Amino acid sequence: MSVIKVGHDCCGCRTCKAVCKLDAISVVRDKYGFEQICVDETKCVECGMCEKVCPALHTPVIEDRKLCGLAYALDGNTRHNGSSGGLFGTFAKKVLSQQGCVYGAAFDANLQLKTTCAETEEELIPLYKSKYLLCDTHTAFGEIKEKLLAGQKVLYCASPCQVAALKLYLGKDYENLLLVDFICHGVGSQTLFDQSVSYVEKKLSGKIKSFIFRYKVKNGVSHYYYKMQYEKKGKLLNKEDLYFSFPYYNGYCKQLVCRNSCYACQYATPERVADITVGDFHNVERYEPAVDSYAGVSMLICNTQRGKAFVESVQEQLHIKEYPWEVMEKNNHFHKGDGAPKEQKAFMESVANDRFEETVDKFLKPSRDWMKLLYYKSPLFLRKIAKKLQR
Numbered sequence: 001m002s003v004i005k006v007g008h009d010c011c012g013c014r015t016c017k018a019v020c021k022l023d024a025i026s027v028v029r030d031k032y033g034f035e036q037i038c039v040d041e042t043k044c045v046e047c048g049m050c051e052k053v054c055p056a057l058h059t060p061v062i063e064d065r066k067l068c069g070l071a072y073a074l075d076g077n078t079r080h081n082g083s084s085g086g087l088f089g090t091f092a093k094k095v096l097s098q099q100g101c102v103y104g105a106a107f108d109a110n111l112q113l114k115t116t117c118a119e120t121e122e123e124l125i126p127l128y129k130s131k132y133l134l135c136d137t138h139t140a141f142g143e144i145k146e147k148l149l150a151g152q153k154v155l156y157c158a159s160p161c162q163v164a165a166l167k168l169y170l171g172k173d174y175e176n177l178l179l180v181d182f183i184c185h186g187v188g189s190q191t192l193f194d195q196s197v198s199y200v201e202k203k204l205s206g207k208i209k210s211f212i213f214r215y216k217v218k219n220g221v222s223h224y225y226y227k228m229q230y231e232k233k234g235k236l237l238n239k240e241d242l243y244f245s246f247p248y249y250n251g252y253c254k255q256l257v258c259r260n261s262c263y264a265c266q267y268a269t270p271e272r273v274a275d276i277t278v279g280d281f282h283n284v285e286r287y288e289p290a291v292d293s294y295a296g297v298s299m300l301i302c303n304t305q306r307g308k309a310f311v312e313s314v315q316e317q318l319h320i321k322e323y324p325w326e327v328m329e330k331n332n333h334f335h336k337g338d339g340a341p342k343e344q345k346a347f348m349e350s351v352a353n354d355r356f357e358e359t360v361d362k363f364l365k366p367s368r369d370w371m372k373l374l375y376y377k378s379p380l381f382l383r384k385i386a387k388k389l390q391r
């Protein structure tokens with residue numbers, strides 16, 4: 001038996017492919033655009049290696065918690081560059097200052113999301129911020145192992161399933177490895193993101209050169225803006241807008257685009273896989289009325305002694321306030337199985353069978369969100385009342 005039995009629980013981490021010495025595993029895209037594994041039965045000798053490293057079959061979680069609370073970077077730039085409080089940036093800079101390297105997710109020149117290594121602060125910039133699609137780990141796990149064996153310090157920041165995958169791939173702990181995962185509500189496919197990019201390029205008659213999710217806008221009304229740079233008639237132009245004017249981002253925020261494994265994620269639990277867990281501290285105003293939540297505030301959880309000691313080593317660069325676990329666990333994505341919304345099945349069938357333009361018309365047109373448009377265009381005091389009524 002091979003890892004093929006995992007079926008829809010596959011999270012697309014590619015670890016099985018990385019360990020298969022017979023090259024019997026390939027990654028194919030299914031009709032919905034999701035990366036799935038395919039085993040060549042003529043090459044497979046059922047050695048079981050692929051099963052051993054599969055994070056859908058084994059969940060290497062840590063059942064401990066050393067510290068939890070609210071945190072953000074004191075340096076304004078580092079905080080601004082992050083999706084929430086800039087904790088990743090603070091951690092990464094510390095590791096770089098120790099001659100270490102940092103692995104995270106970055107878009108390449110063709111907007112393909114890949115696990116990427118940074119060894120300088122300049123190389124770190126593309127790694128900042130959440131990207132709401134599956135990151136291709138390609139050859140990264142092998143590279144990380146080589147660096148660990150050579151004694152270099154490595155920070156790996158990724159979704160919990162990918163952190164679990166790396167742990168299973170390595171098979172043992174390395175003192176020079178620091179693992180950071182984020183609270184995650186799932187990833188969509190590169191295919192759907194690419195289709196969205198082409199769709200928007202057609203509308204703009206331009207070529208999108210870069211795309212940033214979670215762009216922080218001055219006097220913003222939401223945490224979910226994007227910024228893109230595109231080339232038109234030889235000029236580089238910028239566009240910033242709210243999530244629902246970009247089809248993929250709209251689909252993500254409506255929770256329509258994720259992989260099957262994400263809707264029943266076994267890593268969306270209080271027990272974590274990494275030394276440190278970071279996340280958004282949404283609704284932080286309830287606990288800290290004076291805090292500027294749009295500048296970015298994170299949840300910080302240290303799950304191991306190594307994670308706690310590392311956070312202590314950067315505590316002068318952070319504002320940290322401890323909170324009891326009961327406050328932290330209000331974050332929905334510590335609890336698995338929030339499932340897919342009712343519309344998701346029909347959405348995916350449209351992805352598989354319709355032209356992308358039709359899928360957008362049916363599910364992702366900003367005009368379908370007139371209530372949200374009205375909310376975001378309203379003055380602050382009205383939005384505050386609406387938020388209070390929602391609670």
Ligand SMILES: Cc1cc2nc3c(=O)[nH]c(=O)nc-3n(C[C@H](O)[C@H](O)[C@H](O)COP(=O)(O)OP(=O)(O)OC[C@H]3O[C@@H](n4cnc5c(N)ncnc54)[C@H](O)[C@@H]3O)c2cc1C
Binds near residue numbers: 082
């Ligand atoms: C797909 C996704 C879903 C998330 N869902 C939630 C949620 O439901 N609730 C919540 O509280 N927080 C969620 N987060 C986490 C949150 O958005 C912030 O990323 C986190 O708080 C860290 O913020 P930061 O400012 O410290 O660092 P940032 O600079 O935002 O660092 C983000 C780190 O994640 C890595 N990364 C980004 N995208 C990916 C990806 N697709 N795959 C692997 N690694 C990636 C980056 O390389 C970087 O290392 C999610 C993040 C992602 C990427």
